[in-house]
Every structure is written in C-alpha cells, then in structure tokens.
Amino acid sequence: MRITKHPILGEDCEIELVTIFVDGKPIQAKKGEPIAAALLAAGIRKFRITPKDKNPRGIFCGIGRCTDCIMTVNGQPNVRTCITPVEEGMIIESQIGLGKWSDKE
Amino acid sequence: MKEIQIAVIGAGPAGLAAAIELAKAQGNVTLFDENTKPGGQLFKQIHKFFGSSEHLAGTRGYNIGKQLLRETEKLGVNVILDAPVYAIYPDKTISYSHQNREQAIKAEKIILATGATENALAFPGSTLPGVMGAGAAQTMINVHRVLPGKKVLMIGSGNVGLIVSYQLLQAGADVVALIEAAPQIGGYGVHAAKIRRAGVPIYISHTIQKVMGKNEVVAAQIVQLDDNRQPIPGSEKILEVDTVCMAVGLSPLTELAWLMGCEFAYIPQLGGHIPKHNHNMETTVSGLYVAGDITGVEEASTAMEEGRLAGIACAQALGLYDQEKAHTLKKEIWNRLNTLRTGPFGKIRKFAKDELLKISREGTA
Numbered sequence: 377m378r379i380t381k382h383p384i385l386g387e388d389c390e391i392e393l394v395t396i397f398v399d400g401k402p403i404q405a406k407k408g409e410p411i412a413a414a415l416l417a418a419g420i421r422k423f424r425i426t427p428k429d430k431n432p433r434g435i436f437c438g439i440g441r442c443t444d445c446i447m448t449v450n451g452q453p454n455v456r457t458c459i460t461p462v463e464e465g466m467i468i469e470s471q472i473g474l475g476k477w478s479d480k481e
Numbered sequence: 482m483k484e485i486q487i488a489v490i491g492a493g494p495a496g497l498a499a500a501i502e503l504a505k506a507q508g509n510v511t512l513f514d515e516n517t518k519p520g521g522q523l524f525k526q527i528h529k530f531f532g533s534s535e536h537l538a539g540t541r542g543y544n545i546g547k548q549l550l551r552e553t554e555k556l557g558v559n560v561i562l563d564a565p566v567y568a569i570y571p572d573k574t575i576s577y578s579h580q581n582r583e584q585a586i587k588a589e590k591i592i593l594a595t596g597a598t599e600n601a602l603a604f605p606g607s608t609l610p611g612v613m614g615a616g617a618a619q620t621m622i623n624v625h626r627v628l629p630g631k632k633v634l635m636i637g638s639g640n641v642g643l644i645v646s647y648q649l650l651q652a653g654a655d656v657v658a659l660i661e662a663a664p665q666i667g668g669y670g671v672h673a674a675k676i677r678r679a680g681v682p683i684y685i686s687h688t689i690q691k692v693m694g695k696n697e698v699v700a701a702q703i704v705q706l707d708d709n710r711q712p713i714p715g716s717e718k719i720l721e722v723d724t725v726c727m728a729v730g731l732s733p734l735t736e737l738a739w740l741m742g743c744e745f746a747y748i749p750q751l752g753g754h755i756p757k758h759n760h761n762m763e764t765t766v767s768g769l770y771v772a773g774d775i776t777g778v779e780e781a782s783t784a785m786e787e788g789r790l791a792g793i794a795c796a797q798a799l800g801l802y803d804q805e806k807a808h809t810l811k812k813e814i815w816n817r818l819n820t821l822r823t824g825p826f827g828k829i830r831k832f833a834k835d836e837l838l839k840i841s842r843e844g845t846a
Binding site (some may be wrong): 377378379380382384385409410412413416417421422423431432433434435436437438439441442444446455458459461472 | 541596608618621625626697780
C-alpha cells in the first residue's frame with residue numbers, strides 16, 4: 377500500500393511509473409524505487425522459498441545487508457531486491473532455492 | 482592500478498562528514514557506497530534531532546542529509562555509488578564491484594564508515610514474510626513511502642522501537658502493541674509518551690513467543706515475564722497483526738576492519754566487537770580510520786562528529802593541516818562529542834567510549 381499523503385513528508389509528487397513483470401504479472405512501479413518497495417506496494421510479501429526447508433521469505437533488513445529478499449531478476453538469481461531499483465520491463469521471478477541462471481547469460 | 486589519496490567507505494552521516502572535512506583541507510577524497518543514493522540511514526529519519534543548535538537539533542534527519550549532500554557536491558568530492566567494497570588488502574588495495582565489473586584501487590589512507598545492521602531475534606515464525614527489522618519498516622515508509630503492513634507489533638522499547646512506532650502511525654499503519662522484555666521502557670520518555678497518547682499500549686515485561694502464519698504473518702503470541710524473565714503460564718495473548726517489527730539493537734558492520742587485521746575490543750554497550758582506535762579515530766592499522774556506528778552504535782549526530790574528527794586527523798597525517806590548526810579543530814569536535822554524550826543515555830555511551838579508548842591505549846582485552 378502506497379503512502380500518498382504524509383503529515384511530515386507531504387504529498388507524494390513522484391509519479392513517473394514503469395511496468396515490471398513479477399512471476400509473469402505486470403505491475404506498476406515508481407521509477408527508481410527498489411524492487412522490494414514495488415512488490416510491497418502491490419501487496420506481495422513472499423519473495424522466495426528457501427533451499428532446504430522450503431520456507432517463505434520476504435524483506436528483513438531493507439538495506440542490503442541480510443539477503444533475505446533475494447529474487448531472480450532478468451534471469452540473474454540472488455539479486456537483493458531491497459536495494460536494486462526497478463527498470464522498465466524488468467522481469468522478476470520468485471526465487472526457488474538457490475535459483476537458476478537463465479540460458480541467455 | 483589506479484592510486485588515490487583518501488578513500489572513505491560508506492556515504493552515511495559519518496562518511497559524508499569525513500569526506501567534507503577532507504575536501505575542505507584540500508585532500509583528494511573518493512567516497513564509496515554500495516547504494517545508488519548517498520545519505521545512508523539519514524533519509525529515513527524524519528524526526529527532529531535532539532541536542533543543541535550546534536548539533537543541528539530541531540532539524541529533521543533527512544534535511545541534514547540534504548545539507549551534507551549539497552556540501553559534498555559543492556566541494557567536488559568524488560562519489561562512487563553502486564560500488565560495494567568487498568575486500569581491502571594490507572597494502573590498502575580496495576576491491577569493489579561497480580556496474581557489474583570488478584575494480585581495484587589503491588589508497589594512501591582509508592576511513593571506514595560502514596555503519597551498523599539491525600539485530601534479529603529468533604522465535605518460531607521469525608523468518609515469515611512480515612517479520613522485519615524496525616529499520617526496514619522505517620526505510621519502506623519514510624524513504625519509499627510504502628507500508629510493509631497494516632497492523633504492526635513492535636518488539637523493543639528503545640528509541641528505535643518508539644520512534645518507528647510513531648512513524649508507522651504517521652504513515653497510516655495501526656501499531657497494535659509495543660512489547661519490552663525489560664521491566665521498564667528503554668528509550669526516552671518523550672518518545673514513549675507520544676505513542677501512548679496515540680493509544681498504543683506498551684507492555685513491559687513481555688516477550689514474543691511465536692508468530693503464526695503459513696506464507697506470511699497473520700498473528701503473534703506474546704507472554705508476560707516474571708522477575709527472572711521467565712514466561713508466566715496463562716498470561717499468553719494472541720494479537721492479530723500482519724507485521725512484526727524488531728527493534729532489538731544494532732551491531733557494527735566491521736567485516737572490512739577484520740579483513741585489515743585491526744585489533745578489536747568487545748564492548749556490549751556499543752554493540753559488540755569494535756575496532757580499537759585512538760582519539761584520532763585511527764585503528765591499530767596505521768592509516769586506517771573508523772567513524773560512526775562501526776566504532777560503537779550511537780546516533781547520526783555523533784556519527785557526523787566522529788566523521789569530521791577522522792577526516793581532520795587524516796588530513797593532519799597527510800600534512801594538509803599543521804599541528805596547531807588540527808589540534809584546535811579536533812578539540813572543538815571533542816567538546817561537541819562530550820556534550821552529545823551526556824544525559825542518562827549519553828552517559829552510558831560516554832563511559833563505554835572512554836573504556837574503549839582506554840583499552841585501545843593499553844592494548845588489553
């Protein structure tokens with residue numbers, strides 16, 4: 377959920393949008409925001425499944441330290457979504473386990 | 482290999498302040514940060530700072546951040562963003578990746594201003610999506626303007642827990658409760674009063690037992706603790722929440738200092754293992770300085786002063802300032818640091834910091 381009005385920060389004036397694809401579904405994201413923020417705004421909180429116990433994970437630290445929020449982005453696994461800005465047409469996939477590199481690499 | 486005069490690692494309040502001082506002294510300084518934007522954690526601090534006017538009290542954190550960035554730009558500091566530094570070698574060769582390429586650069590002097598990271602608590606369900614650091618929630622609401630959830634349980638009543646609870650309310654979330662294992666509130670009374678006035682219940686002597694949910698948080702169970710901090714059977718409460726935030730302290734990010742072979746001291750009040758350093762913020766490795774939370778977790782205001790101190794000391798070591806000028810500048814900073822480290826909370830930090838300086842001098846512990 378986006379915070380459009382804020383008592384200290386005022387109204388959100390940054391409205392330039394891009395489209396990203398999350399597990400095949402198009403989602404509107406704010407230009408320059410991290411992938412994790414775009415996903416939370418769209419109500420997606422489960423980002424990946426752990427390799428051994430198959431448990432769900434989402435964001436934990438939000439500043440690129442803990443690597444809990446990693447996903448496969450444009451075919452590259454283990455991308456820290458909390459510090460990677462969205463780009464137009466970006467393809468984001470829930471990461472299963474350690475992830476796989478796409479054949480394009 | 483490219484050689485530079487001074488490298489500052491981390492563009493938060495300490496690193497920016499260090500780079501500014503070095504640039505003022507005509508030093509040739511390069512500032513590295515792994516993020517795509519500088520400022521560290523300053524831009525999520527939308528509250529007014531405490532202290533006196535010389536510490537920019539009454540100014541909101543993000544405005545202090547903007548001010549530092551303006552100064553950095555005006556002075557022409559070379560800032561390399563999107564550049565995680567992953568290794569530093571004994572000859573001060575710095576390895577970092579930038580734009581998907583591995584790079585190396587050699588520096589004459591290095592200032593580490595890498596900051597800190599949030600601690601985690603482990604309990605059943607603690608890894609579920611929706612359980613996060615309070616700082617993570619703060620980043621999402623104040624920097625990215627996205628709510629990580631609607632109904633929040635906050636764990637920890639230190640200043641981070643109290644301030645982030647208030648900021649979650651400002652962002653439109655419902656803070657269902659704040660719990661604290663200790664029998665008293667940890668942070669400033671003024672922050673606690675603000676969230677109490679807003680109707681948030683604060684449960685002291687309470688801890689979390691588990692978080693329920695399959696794919697994400699749907700509820701949390703808390704329990705009261707007795708005088709020996711053991712759960713009191715029958716006092717369990719289930720709270721309907723979708724988010725659990727942990728504000729249970731921070732730990733300094735010291736990896737690069739360990740890699741450099743710095744000697745460390747263990748100071749629990751400052752967050753754990755801290756690289757030993759002297760009054761000039763220089764570590765046991767000659768020419769390697771530290772500033773900010775890596776030297777013990779404090780606040781942005783002290784981080785900026787320590788950054789300035791490290792910057793000036795480094796400039797002095799390079800001969801950019803004469804002894805007298807450097808001495809005067811450093812004395813002013815120490816006076817400000819000592820003022821910041823007063824009051825019931827500051828006093829504890831001052832004691833710990835003095836202890837650290839003493840250990841560093843004597844070479845024990």
